[in-house]
Amino acid sequence: MAVTAEAGERTERGGVRLRVASALWRRPWARATLLLTPPLAWFILLYLAALVVLLITAFWQINPFTTSIVRTWTLSNFTTIFSSPAYRSVILRTVGMAAAVTVVDGIVAFPFAYYMARVASPRARTALFVAILLPLWASYLAKVYSWLLIFTHDGVLDWSLRHVGLSQVHLIYTNWAVFSVFCYIWLPFMIIPVYAALERIPNSQIEASQDLGAHTWRTLRSVVLPLALPGIVAGSIFTFSLTLGDYITPLLVGGTSANFIGNIIYTNIGIANNVPFAAAMAMVPIVIMAAYLLCARALGAFEAV
Amino acid sequence: MTTPPRAVSRSTKTALLLAGVAVIAAGCGSSGGGSQAAGSGGTATGTSGLTVPTAHLPVLQKIGKGEGQLNLIAWEGYLNPIWVKPFEKQTGCQVNAKYAGSSDEMVALMKNGGGGQYDMVSSSGDADLRILYAGDARPVNINLIPSWKDFFPAFKSPAFNTINGVHYGVSLQWGPNVLMYSRKDFSTPPTSWSVIYNPKYKGQVTVPDNPIQIADAALYLEKTKPSLGITDPYELTQPQFQAAVSLLASQRPLIEKYWSLASQEIFDFKNGNATLGAGWPYQVSSLKAAHFPIGDTIPAQGATGWADTWMLAAKAPHPNCAYMWMRYISTPKVQAEQAVNYGETPDNKLACGFMNQIQAGSCDQYHANAPLSYFHSIALWKTPLATCDNGKQDCVPYTQWVAAWNTQVK
Numbered sequence: 001m002a003v004t005a006e007a008g009e010r011t012e013r014g015g016v017r018l019r020v021a022s023a024l025w026r027r028p029w030a031r032a033t034l035l036l037t038p039p040l041a042w043f044i045l046l047y048l049a050a051l052v053v054l055l056i057t058a059f060w061q062i063n064p065f066t067t068s069i070v071r072t073w074t075l076s077n078f079t080t081i082f083s084s085p086a087y088r089s090v091i092l093r094t095v096g097m098a099a100a101v102t103v104v105d106g107i108v109a110f111p112f113a114y115y116m117a118r119v120a121s122p123r124a125r126t127a128l129f130v131a132i133l134l135p136l137w138a139s140y141l142a143k144v145y146s147w148l149l150i151f152t153h154d155g156v157l158d159w160s161l162r163h164v165g166l167s168q169v170h171l172i173y174t175n176w177a178v179f180s181v182f183c184y185i186w187l188p189f190m191i192i193p194v195y196a197a198l199e200r201i202p203n204s205q206i207e208a209s210q211d212l213g214a215h216t217w218r219t220l221r222s223v224v225l226p227l228a229l230p231g232i233v234a235g236s237i238f239t240f241s242l243t244l245g246d247y248i249t250p251l252l253v254g255g256t257s258a259n260f261i262g263n264i265i266y267t268n269i270g271i272a273n274n275v276p277f278a279a280a281m282a283m284v285p286i287v288i289m290a291a292y293l294l295c296a297r298a299l300g301a302f303e304a305v
Numbered sequence: 306m307t308t309p310p311r312a313v314s315r316s317t318k319t320a321l322l323l324a325g326v327a328v329i330a331a332g333c334g335s336s337g338g339g340s341q342a343a344g345s346g347g348t349a350t351g352t353s354g355l356t357v358p359t360a361h362l363p364v365l366q367k368i369g370k371g372e373g374q375l376n377l378i379a380w381e382g383y384l385n386p387i388w389v390k391p392f393e394k395q396t397g398c399q400v401n402a403k404y405a406g407s408s409d410e411m412v413a414l415m416k417n418g419g420g421g422q423y424d425m426v427s428s429s430g431d432a433d434l435r436i437l438y439a440g441d442a443r444p445v446n447i448n449l450i451p452s453w454k455d456f457f458p459a460f461k462s463p464a465f466n467t468i469n470g471v472h473y474g475v476s477l478q479w480g481p482n483v484l485m486y487s488r489k490d491f492s493t494p495p496t497s498w499s500v501i502y503n504p505k506y507k508g509q510v511t512v513p514d515n516p517i518q519i520a521d522a523a524l525y526l527e528k529t530k531p532s533l534g535i536t537d538p539y540e541l542t543q544p545q546f547q548a549a550v551s552l553l554a555s556q557r558p559l560i561e562k563y564w565s566l567a568s569q570e571i572f573d574f575k576n577g578n579a580t581l582g583a584g585w586p587y588q589v590s591s592l593k594a595a596h597f598p599i600g601d602t603i604p605a606q607g608a609t610g611w612a613d614t615w616m617l618a619a620k621a622p623h624p625n626c627a628y629m630w631m632r633y634i635s636t637p638k639v640q641a642e643q644a645v646n647y648g649e650t651p652d653n654k655l656a657c658g659f660m661n662q663i664q665a666g667s668c669d670q671y672h673a674n675a676p677l678s679y680f681h682s683i684a685l686w687k688t689p690l691a692t693c694d695n696g697k698q699d700c701v702p703y704t705q706w707v708a709a710w711n712t713q714v715k
Contacts, residue, residue, distance in 0.1 A: 062704065080708075084712055086711065086712030086713065087712065148572070152572075152576045152578060153576050153577040153578045154576070154577065155576070172578055173561055173562045173578070251514075251565055252569070255560075255561070255562060256557055256558075256560045256562075256563060256715065257715075259711065259715050264711055267516075267707060267710075267711060268707065273409045273412075274704055274707065
């Protein structure tokens with residue numbers, strides 16, 4: 001008798017599990033809800049809510065006496081940003097720098113990725129991969145400081161130029177130094193997506209292009225580039241947005257005109273305690289990135305994705 | 306033609322994911338450096354009409370048994386093992402350090418009386434009043450700190466930590482922002498701040514990347530352009546403020562670097578990027594320790610400076626250990642250790658002898674026995690407010706200092 005009871009209990013427990021499983025199997029929406037709720041809640045609470053709070057704060061002000069936040073709606077932060085020539089030039093400088101870094105990284109990354117994806121032997125490809133990924137494991141600060149040592153007064157760069165008889169360039173604390181460091185630091189973020197795009201182009205398509213009489217340049221322009229475009233756009237999103245928001249590189253290697261959007265936000269939060277103005281300034285790169293993504297979509301960059 | 310784009314897209318997604326992870330990893334490795342910046346805004350220094358919410362709180366009458374723990378918010382370099390280890394050994398109070406990069410961070414950490422988590426903060430004169438008028442600091446029974454009676458009179462009950470005779474902490478150390486010069490390039494030491502505004506030294510000057518620097522320009526103008534009528538470099542009317550800002554704007558082409566970390570200025574002097582600049586005694590002592598021929602001086606016009614206080618949090622969870630710390634950190638020997646290691650001036654007048662024992666000549670070097678006239682030549686940091694000391698509302702508040710620094714100077 002005892003044996004039967006135990007067996008019955010086991011069937012009972014198994015039955016509950018089975019019933020839940022079959023109920024979930026019959027209702028795909030319930031399965032999806034159960035699976036998606038935790039990550040979605042995380043995303044909404046920690047990511048979207050933070051952005052919304054930022055958006056709201058940008059329309060507030062601080063009391064200049066106490067620096068406490070005054071919760072009355074005002075556009076004054078935005079009028080300050082757009083009416084002051086100094087802030088306008090900071091925004092233009094930042095966007096110009098981000099665009100220049102993106103273009104140069106794209107030009108450097110494409111042949112590199114092409115070689116890795118379609119020319120190099122598997123062994124060489126692995127070596128190149130390690131060469132690209134290894135710097136990503138090093139601290140950002142260590143990399144920026146090593147560039148500081150290269151650019152400094154009579155540092156590696158100027159010392160070498162002097163010894164081969166060329167004139168010294170004194171790059172330290174100029175926007176050229178900031179530009180070079182940005183190009184170096186974000187290059188892997190361009191190479192990896194471009195490589196991934198190039199690697200998947202079937203040889204047959206390139207052969208077909210050649211069979212149809214296209215020269216190398218024509219094949220590159222009409223077959224390889226269009227197929228690699230999603231990868232290039234993906235890479236450009238990284239290099240552009242990372243440059244747009246960075247303030248540490250300008251702080252360390254930049255000089256007197258290295259005032260970028262990130263630096264304005266940093267001073268307003270860290271020193272002035274003017275969080276509403278910093279929030280308004282932070283809206284600028286968000287709007288620029290949104291416009292950038294819309295342009296990329298209009299150009300058809302996401303159609304293949 | 307449908308297959309290849311699919312294939313491309315899948316790999317692109319993978320690459321995006323991979324690169325995304327890398328972005329996060331890269332972000333984790335970086336951290337912003339803060340300087341010992343002057344804070345901002347705050348409750349009015351003109352204390353009329355303001356009351357300290359915690360003034361009535363009872364003070365400790367006798368230091369009891371230690372709680373075993375002490376949680377301190379401090380400037381980097383203020384909790385050196387040289388003097389923290391012996392304290393832990395003596396008292397059994399384990400010191401837990403939280404380093405803050407700016408006065409604002411200190412004010413934020415002290416919100417809500419230290420949140421029942423922090424015991425004390427080593428805040429500067431520009432943050433103290435904000436902390437105590439917010440009700441985040443509690444009164445201190447100064448009779449329990451015997452070394453206090455050996456303090457220089459100016460630091461026994463200074464206006465930045467003592468209100469109506471009630472102490473909200475114990476003064477710590479202070480120091481000037483000095484004129485630094487490379488002795489390689491200046492055989493005769495400069496005697497005026499005018500050198501950092503002189504086009505002759507184009508591309509060789511480094512000054513702090515900090516809006517409070519406007520006060521340095523105002524101090525210079527106070528002495529060199531009396532017609533402006535500046536009496537306090539932290540209380541500037543609009544025309545006085547504009548004069549200081551335009552002086553700094555004209556200085557900009559001479560600047561090699563606006564430094565935001567002490568280590569940057571040390572690097573620039575060592576590597577010859579700068580030969581002249583404004584800095585803290587800490588940089589001077591670090592460069593001297595590295596055998597760099599650095600010179601420092603307080604020019605004829607005087608200098609700006611800071612004065613720090615260990616303030617007691619309103620909700621300090623370990624009050625006995627906190628009192629033991631205040632008692633310990635005020636003693637001449639510990640004051641001397643911190644003064645020599647950090648490069649600042651002790652508040653305890655008996656520290657001088659101990660300083661010379663640690664490092665010969667350091668008492669003179671850090672002005673620990675300087676006359677009162679030296680103290681009066683230093684304009685200690687305070688938060689610029691719209692209310693001037695004369696009660697008028699025509700002074701320029703700190704938020705405008707930051708805006709001018711970002712838009713007109715840099």
